[in-house]
Structure formats: C-alpha cells, structure tokens
Amino acid sequence: ILLYNLETSQCLKKMGNSLGDFTCVNLQNSPPNMLVTGNKDRRVRVFDLRKSESLCSLYAHQLGVSAVQMDDWKIVSGGEEGLVCVWDQRMGTKLWEMHARHPVRHVWFNSHSLITANVPDEKTPRGTSIMDDDFAAHRKHRGTIYAYEFSADQLAVESVLPICRSSYDEVTGYNYNIGLAVPYDNI
Template identity: 95%
Template sequence: YTSGEVRLWDTRTWDYTAPILEPIHSPGDAGPQPHVSFVRINSSLAVAAYEDGTVSVWNLMFGREPIHHYQHNQRIQALALGSEGATVATASGFEVKVESPNDRGFWQTTETYEIQKLVSFLNLVPDVTGSPVTVAAAEDIVYLLKAEDPGKILHSVYGQPVTCLDVSAHEAAFGVKTFGWLLNEPNQILLYNLETSQCLKKMGNSIGDFTCVNLQNSPPNMLVTGNKDRRVRVFDLRKSESLCSLYAHQLGVSAVQMDDWKIVSGGEEGLVCVWDQRMGTKLWEMHARHPVRHIWFNSHSLITANIPDEKTPRGASITDDDLTAHRKHRGIIYAYEFSVDQLAVESVLPICRSSYDEVTGYNYNIGLAVPYDSV
C-alpha cells in the first residue's frame, strides 16, 4: 500500500483478517513510512521493496517479523522472487543484486552484477540447479546473468526497446518495439533458448507494442501475449503465426494468462475477460475502475487486481491537504472461486443443460456461448 503497509491475505477464507507484515524500523524513523513499490510471493516467502530502496523478506510460516532485510542506495526498479525456493533479485540503478540463504540458513548476497542501462524487467529462471540465473531487460538489451558469465548479453538491437518479458526453465520470451523507420520489421515477440543463447523464433506482426507476455504459466509449446492494439494473441512456439487473436480491451491489454482451454485477460480500462480459446469466444467479463495489473488463476480460483496509476491523488477528499484516498482512487483486488464442490451437472445453469427435446423455449435474454450442451 502507499501507506507503507504490506498485508498478507489468505484468499481461501472470506472472514480472514489480513495481518500486516512489519518492516524493520531504524531508530530515526519518525516520519511516514515509504511507499511499497513492489511485492512478490511464493509458497514460502513474501518480499516487498520500498520507495527508499529497502527490501524486506518474510517467511510465511514464522509470523510478521522479516527474516532478511537489505538496502539499495537508489530507488528499486524491479523485483523478482523465485517461483520455488528462496532467491530474491532486485535491480537498482545500474546494479542487479541476487540474495539467497546459504546452507546454514543465513541470508547473503549471492551475486552482484553491474550493467550499463537501467533495468525495466527482471525475472529469475525457475528450476535452476546450482547458482541462480537471472534475466534482465534494460531498455534495448536483454542480459542473461549467471555467476560464471556475469555480463552475458542475450539480445541487443540498438533503438529497439524491450516492452515485456517472461521466462520459463529453458526459454525467454520478450516483446521488442521498433520505431517505424524499418517498415518491413514490425513489433514482434522473440523467443530465445537460455542454454544456447540462440533466437529460436520471431512471432507476431503487429503495429502496436506488446505490453505483456506469459510463457511460464502457459501449456507446453504455447505462449499468450497482450498488445496495445487491443488484441490478445496465442502463439504456438512451433509456428510463427498466432493460433487465435481476440479483440477486447479498448485501451490495450495489460495482463494475460492461459491454460489448456481458457484465456484470462485484463485491460488498461479495467475489464477482465475470460475466453474459450477453442471457440475464440468471450465467456465472462468483469469491470472495475482502474487498470488490471495482476491476473493469476488455477483450476478453481482466479485473483485479479485493479491498481490505480495515480498513487497519491490530490483533491481526493473534502480538503486538499487530507490525503485519505476516496474510495474511487483506491485499487481493488477480486478473488473468484469456481464451483469445484458442486457436481459438474449442477454447476451449469439449467438453460445450458438443454437437450433440445423442446423446440421452443424462452432463453431469458441470455446470449449463450457454451458449446457443451448434450444434443
């Protein structure tokens, strides 16, 4: 929160009071807490980076006090937490720092990398044995940061900045933006092999910038992207053309995730859409005021977060000096639970279980997009 609080929510219960994870206070901290810039969580750790360059790490099992704390001299631009295990990477200024506990459980700085440009995206490669591997995108350069090869450049084309980045265990996918003087080379998604550092595939052919890409959570040989041209595209990594292209978000796509058959996308205008990839049809949508900045789902739940771009709105209250944000200036987090406890037959509306025995019937003005009727 902009108040400096970090709260830990348990989405499995509805009456859960979220505890505040306490930062480490130094004796001179009398003023207001610095804003929280980034938060990350995995199955065992929660990490928060603050505006003043401090980073706190909490163990989810051991209560509210941080188990580790470290400081950057400048504002933190990016934060990454390993999907499993206990590795944290942060980028501040021209430095990328990787922290993890040693064999005895004491946290230490595993690696520090000096790079030439300011980092905009930072990811830790999952399922790596040995020392952590980090992928960092800094303007128009993508770095592959390993302990044995600290400054390796994975991709660099002058004047073509990276607009989004995601990594899986063996590959990295990122969007690059061209500035129009190369008319025969539009904006694309590039796929690189992290072991050979070779470009495997160039995908897409879009005038708009690619704003988000999800490779890690996608099915094998698939990835899903969002673009400023309002389209969500699904790519098969064995082909160059998109498998499907879905038009939804008026102000551009800001977050995407897919599984075997459905796609969830969020837009800058605050709309969350659930799509059936096989039919290319929108199944469901939900709207909130602010841009969708986070989407995560599994087989039985969906979590979305609408986060305002303006963090400290003036005039949000009756008096301008009062910075208590009016409700419309606050972000909102939604947690949806799918009907897992019901029988498959019961969880579908009666109108969707039509057997077509009756020729005529009232459809309650519902436009159905469900291909699962028994004919």
C-alpha cells in the same frame, strides 16, 4: 516477440507482426509450447512456439491488454479500462466479463479460483488541501484485489461444462454456465 535460448544466447524465433506494441506476455502458466500475449492494439493472441504466426486472436479490450494467462482451454485477460474477460480459446468466444474502476495489472487463475488486481495509474494524487493528499480520503485512488470462485457444483464429472451437455432448450445468460459470479471477496 523474440524467443531466445538462454544457454547459447541465440534468438530461436521471432513471433508476431502486429502493428501495436506487446504489453504483456505469459509463458510460465501456459500449456507446453504455448504463449499468450496482450497488445496495445486491444487483442489477445495465442502463439504455438513451434510456429511463427498466432493460433488465435481475440479482440478483447477498449484501451489495450494489460494482463493475460491461459490454461488448456481458458484464457483470462485484463485490460487498461478495468475489464476482466474469460475466453474459451477452442471456440474463440467470451464466456464471462467483469468491469472494475482501475486498470487490471495482474490476473491469476486455476480450476477453482480467479484473482485479479486493479491498480490505478495515478498512485499519488495531489489536491488543493492537506486532506487531499491522504489516501484514506481518496477511495477512488485505491487499488482493489478481487477473488472470484468457479462454482464446483456447476461442473460435471471430468470437468465437462454444462453448456457442452446442454440441449439448448433454454436461454442462458452471458456467463455460459462456467460458474463465475459476483466477487465473493473484495479486499
């Protein structure tokens, strides 16, 4: 990844030396001086723009990473296999995941919501009859938009997650109490 100064057209920095190709980059929604990337080598990497090497590398997906976004402590990644993952960047652990049929082409989140768009690779299926060309007859070829909600009542004052306050006396599930549930809306 090459970082350029738009005023001078000079290359300021070269980041990354992974063997695979970078497939997605998100600088706009990242914290200051941070960059999150996805790669065909199935890893999500976070870079500090003041350095050249990655701060963390997360083994994320089976077929490659297709969409990424991060905030101060969370990373959301989407993969070609349809998997959406929410990560805690500070600990390098997966907090939540959900699988859909089609590759994830877009992820967006804030403190309350997570939106994902899953779009099939083949958008114009061809069949043997006239009915086979009708998109209404091909549900498996339709994309899907999912809306998830981070449950506000599970978050404590000052946004400290319950898992951080837990006594660890009881076993919790894979969601680590971040409050994401099955989609409340499916478009």
